[in-house]
Amino acid sequence: MTTEQKQEYDVLGTRPIRHDGTDKVTGRAQYGADLQLPRMIHGAILRSPYAHAKIVSIDTSQAESLAGVHAVVTGADMPEVESRVANLGETSVDVDYLSQNVLARNKVFYKGHTVAAVAAENAHLAEEAARLIRVEYEPLPVVLNVQDAIRDDAVLLHERLKTQSLGLDSSEKPSNIAKYFLYEKGNLDEGFQNATVVVEREFRTATVHQGYIEPHNATALWNLDGHLTVWTSTQGAFMARDQLSDVLDLPVSRITVVPMEIGGGFGGKIAVYMQPLAALLSKKSGRPVKMLMDRASCFEATGPTPGSVIKVKMGADAEGKITAAKAELYYEAGAFPGSPVNPGCMCIFACYDFPHAKVEGYDVVVNKPRTNAYRAPGSTNAAFATETVIDELCEKLAIDPLVFRLKNAAKEGTRRVDGPQFSRIGMWETVDAIRQCDHAKSSKDARQPNIVDGMEYAYGRGVASGFWFNAGLRSSVTATVRPDGTVSLVEGSTDIGGTRTSIAMQLAETLGIAAEDVQPTVADTDGVGYTDVTGGSRTTYATGWAAYEAAKDIVRQLIERAAEIWETDPENITYNNGTVCGPDNRSLSFKEFAKKLNKTGGPITGRGVSDHNEPGGAFATHLVDVAVDQETGKVEIVRYTAAQDVGKAIHPAYVEGQMQGGVVQGIGWALNEEYIYDEQGAMQNPTFLDYRMPTCLDVPMIETLIVEVANPGHPYGVRGAGEVPIVPPPAAIANAIYNAVGIRMTELPMSPPRLLHEMSK
């Protein structure tokens, strides 16, 4: 592997202003909803009022005859597609289920499931027309949690669904368990026999939503030549293209996806929802069709993260070494298979190095929206269980939780329960960073008076670690040298967290030029090579690597050109730190050389592709102090410090931003966020008023400790940094609450009523 890792960089590790900053702060950046096309019409969706029902009939005639209505589509308009697994980057999806999720055919599987879509002159008219569609339903009993779903007498969602295990149908009859995963290492019995203490607990987590600020959107134009163009905010234009290709049964070359700016995704903007509907409506109407989703539909009909039930049993010896651990994870897939239970299984014990383990995972369908990725999908649920159990083990052994983690930290060579062996990783270093930080050294008691404004608070401190394996996958870029010595960079990664800049910086570092001298552009699917989603914490790692390759390709050509100009062999030319050097002390800076290119053989364009899968595991250890309001059960986050191994922080400000953002989402998940359902499977709180996410008033400044243990699997040592910070918060906060009020919370969210209920027992 080519690697250019070094101690000091010129560009990497600095904090240049982001290239797209002005557009975003001045409102010029074009998000999906901003798009206007000539003769554009507007779509609306009719959604199921039932969480589980047969569709007996659909009558669209009244809607179609309403003046100003251009097209109506129902399940009958969707091409029949074969059941087949398609890759979605970190996750995958069965194409037939994806198609049914986009538009219900014979059954609806959750409240909010799309039953029909309408396009009309304006959005209001389209909504009115949607209400004129008459659907006859035959309601069915609903299944809303894994316990009910896996009962022998459970109502089945899908007649054709049999449990898959190791890729084979392992159940004889249909089941709501879509998949079963099993990972083992060592000998569990032996392990528990060696334990001095054993803790076994069961945990529950609620369904939570990514809560991206920008709702879903899609505008489609199905041209008369059969070419489909879709403008949408998405985490991956190519993946949106490929899903459209799958569900519409079109070759990828007939589809162009133009990624708009994206107002948050966190894993929730990978799957397609309205894109195929807008496409079909455009095909029928011959007009560009724009569809915008409202917030309630975002909650009810896109992909939140699964609610889960997790059992963990763990033993440790008197020295504080883990001897064995066992876990069962039940994740709600939602209406169609595909929860992140497998990543949950892979992550649940990944922070620790111990010999005996068994992990079982169940992907269970229930009558809720089909879940999708949410920042380190599956790992937060799992860490809540493991890290709370460890805290209890530490208590029983009277060992400091940080010391315990240092003793057991996974390290280079540790083999995960699911098989892979770690290369150089920084788990130990994140614990050590927390141990040495100001926050850890501060007194727990000296922080604040116990009574503030007449209310009595209990203070506690908690710690937890977390793991995310990160993704590698494929990225493509091209880069062209311009005559003023700047470089235009064309990339396929949509920019959610500042990756235009973190990728440009790697190109700049490799060329030995300034970050500001690289100007990045995110292209559509025709303008650049295949690039996987912005997800899996892969973008700075993989697209950055592609940029590094493009820079190398530019350097190769610069050297050849210099050899031509100076009439020598390329071997006599070197390129170092932005300077081309030739024989007889001849040298030219990159900028000087750039000026000459157009007159000495033409411009130079470099291409770079990356397809590497050594993204380096990401580890985080968090420390939190909480104040529990004794009267209301409300938990205040008093101080929060997050340490994380990011390999190499390309742009430390964005790494800090990712860490802080992940922590805040983890705090919301820990304390307040949850889908509240009634017995018929109707979500009771599908608004930001009732679904309570943290605001800036709810959290203190999150302190960050960037740990840099270079990833040997990247030329600049980069590891993905975006996801793992969401993993530790719920467990860290649960441990702090225990520390404050002596109650072990085993269910998320640890909301005031729930905590008050436990405290009043």
Place this chain on the structure above:
Amino acid sequence: MTTEQKQEYDVLGTRPIRHDGTDKVTGRAQYGADLQLPRMIHGAILRSPYAHAKIVSIDTSQAESLAGVHAVVTGADMPEVESRVANLGETSVDVDYLSQNVLARNKVFYKGHTVAAVAAENAHLAEEAARLIRVEYEPLPVVLNVQDAIRDDAVLLHERLKTQSLGLDSSEKPSNIAKYFLYEKGNLDEGFQNATVVVEREFRTATVHQGYIEPHNATALWNLDGHLTVWTSTQGAFMARDQLSDVLDLPVSRITVVPMEIGGGFGGKIAVYMQPLAALLSKKSGRPVKMLMDRASCFEATGPTPGSVIKVKMGADAEGKITAAKAELYYEAGAFPGSPVNPGCMCIFACYDFPHAKVEGYDVVVNKPRTNAYRAPGSTNAAFATETVIDELCEKLAIDPLVFRLKNAAKEGTRRVDGPQFSRIGMWETVDAIRQCDHAKSSKDARQPNIVDGMEYAYGRGVASGFWFNAGLRSSVTATVRPDGTVSLVEGSTDIGGTRTSIAMQLAETLGIAAEDVQPTVADTDGVGYTDVTGGSRTTYATGWAAYEAAKDIVRQLIERAAEIWETDPENITYNNGTVCGPDNRSLSFKEFAKKLNKTGGPITGRGVSDHNEPGGAFATHLVDVAVDQETGKVEIVRYTAAQDVGKAIHPAYVEGQMQGGVVQGIGWALNEEYIYDEQGAMQNPTFLDYRMPTCLDVPMIETLIVEVANPGHPYGVRGAGEVPIVPPPAAIANAIYNAVGIRMTELPMSPPRLLHEMSK
């Protein structure tokens, strides 16, 4: 030089449907006027009513105080730029003059010259505001033709302008002659002494306009971060960018030019006009500013082709061999230097191989709009003179004009008067093609009765040849293999005449795949490497070559990938005709291989650059039959056949289209088109009603004979094809008119009043 020329191709020479066809015929293609941006405001221009005047003062206060007006700019807002020559592809421009042409500073030099620009909520308000600007002028005497302009006592346009010759100021005092060119070979006196007959004539041609259907347009957004984006229909986004960089004094990396679809250019959409104004108005207002030009301004204030005076003297011996020729060319540059007189000098005798020649060219400023390129700029004027003189020589020598041309045809090794030596060319072959065609073999008299509908017609046949040297210059593309075996191609050449397809076909041929499997996209200046203008008949030649290089780059990578997959050395892999072959009879088609790429190391992107300057001379020989209405002097084109050496016709239908389009423009130039000025320099006919261009009712189907003498300077033998067909028509028609009515027309246009005047003498 790499060359893949062969007799039979799979893709080249076929006629696939153009990739952008549906968008263009259904009205979906987005031209400059179609663009809408959020919060966009609209610009209008105040133009000079005088052809020559000092600007004493400009008062913009009333305009600025009108409600709804956002910004006003005048010459004072333009950065001062140094006098310096900037390349415009086929032509060049002095940056200071370009700046003054965009926005007048102290003087106006032609009626319609921009004096100020306004941006307001809507276009009507902007126009109203423009009318509120008070400008005090001090009118100056006007100079409207070269004869007046070069007189010793002529009024001078520019105080700093001295005649340049061989790059040096050769006049001591200021002059209206901006440049003087001199080319000589052999000994002129000796040549004329060897002549049996000598003909010497003086010719005049009128100013004519390219007449593109789409007027100029520009929308600009000067972002708060200092980055300028301009959307415009242009023949070259990079050249527009570079001119903006020059006149606004911004680095090219601060500017993005997005090329919109272009409704014709013909050389007239290379220079910038409103783009810098829209930019300055956007900078002042903070809003996107859109500007559309009306038709009258297109005539009065953009760059038509020059009126000219040309003297030609030519001698031939009794065998019909040219012995010597001499020419003086005076071209009206318009208000600022830069007529295409130099190309005129280079082309005027280029069709013929003879020993003694002298050519002098004068670039003369006059009070008309600054001329710009128009299809083979300078050559049509020149050919009108030479080819008419040759017709007269043939008559005097009683030799068939085709035989004469065969005898004297330039050929491989012939040295042009301006120096370069021809490689393999097809002048002789175009004459031979005409000699052998049906049209030539048809009887002149049998065509039609002499009296039609009671009107008496005189019939005549004429022939003429023409030359254009074509351009090479720089082009860049990238191309990415998609998993369905298609290739997306990103190119910098704006598509005027079907070049998306002619470039895609060369990529397809090189890869051994179908033309339809390549999907071309024209990128903005950030999305692809530097690419020169679509002009100079260079696009299919040069960007096609870049596509060929990109295909080669893809093949190199395919071979490396195959070697990895099959675990062998790249030397053991071959790629032929769309199939990768390896050891042990292993083989994969391109499509099969494409499917594997994402799973075997990632997608493949190829890059291609071309910078070659052996574009191959283009020759054409045309045959025309005319019917002259004896009563009105109106000339009807009865039959027209054009033969042209195109090297290799990549897409014959588009080559035919270029030939037909060029001929029709040549017919308009020959018979009707002209700028009619009053004595004060005001154009009297700036509308399409009064400026008479041919319609489909005016011309018969133009017959085309594609001659293919492969250009040794291109891998597929391509020569530029777009420009030379405009060159022969005026001379061919003049010769036909002589044949019909016995009158040698020496002035264009040969309009009914002018011909009637000559006939009634």
